[in-house]
Amino acid sequence: MSEALDYLLKVRPEAMGHYFRFMAEAGRHLDPKTRALISVITKVHAQTEAGFRQYLRRALKDGVRPMEVIDALLMAFPALGLTRIVWAIDVLIQMDLPEFRAAALTGVSDWHRVGDTDAFDVGETARIELAGQPLFVHRSAEEFRVYDARCPHQGTPIPEQALKGTRLTCPKHAWKFDVQSGRCTQGGDRPLRRLESKVVAGELLVYC
Numbered sequence: 001m002s003e004a005l006d007y008l009l010k011v012r013p014e015a016m017g018h019y020f021r022f023m024a025e026a027g028r029h030l031d032p033k034t035r036a037l038i039s040v041i042t043k044v045h046a047q048t049e050a051g052f053r054q055y056l057r058r059a060l061k062d063g064v065r066p067m068e069v070i071d072a073l074l075m076a077f078p079a080l081g082l083t084r085i086v087w088a089i090d091v092l093i094q095m096d097l098p099e100f101r102a103a104a105l106t107g108v109s110d111w112h113r114v115g116d117t118d119a120f121d122v123g124e125t126a127r128i129e130l131a132g133q134p135l136f137v138h139r140s141a142e143e144f145r146v147y148d149a150r151c152p153h154q155g156t157p158i159p160e161q162a163l164k165g166t167r168l169t170c171p172k173h174a175w176k177f178d179v180q181s182g183r184c185t186q187g188g189d190r191p192l193r194r195l196e197s198k199v200v201a202g203e204l205l206v207y208c
């Protein structure tokens with residue numbers, strides 16, 4: 001939150017409470033990804049860099065794909081104008097998020113078969129390579145979680161040996177991650193990138 005909003009929240013909590021409730025209520029009927037994309041676009045319109053970075057990361061956490069962000073920016077072009085779109089892309093490039101690199105985006109994404117679900121034990125995490133991409137697959141009692149094995153900091157491939165129990169430590173700058181949630185628990189501020197996955201007829205499929 002900006003310092004100004006923080007200040008207003010302190011000095012006029014009731015008025016600001018209405019404002020925040022309004023914002024929450026306004027997006028009630030939207031799915032989380034659409035809501036997240038609209039929030040990103042509002043930050044581009046206002047050209048608030050900290051807000052754009054924050055809402056972009058939140059959108060990715062909510063499952064928005066990088067190409068969906070790019071599409072949203074391009075679709076907003078008639079309203080926002082070229083200057084703001086270029087500004088947003090410049091910030092994106094500075095952020096150097098692995099999933100936004102040109103090489104990552106120009107490959108063709110599709111559903112890939114990982115293998116039988118029985119091959120993965122509950123509570124265990126496996127490192128695999130799929131379609132040229134290193135992945136960690138964690139199976140809990142409720143679901144599968146598949147993560148890009150490249151560190152969200154600078155894209156370093158994280159090896160299997162970096163996994164101790166449910167804790168993953170990137171060998172480059174020692175950011176630590178919890179594979180049960182994907183959260184960065186120490187050293188950094190970005191979670192592992194989670195990929196879409198689904199189980200079809202006893203097989204685990206991943207979109208990458």
Ligand code: FES
Pocket residue numbers: 151152153154155156170171172173174175
């Ligand atoms: S590249 Fe992984 S912690 Fe820096």
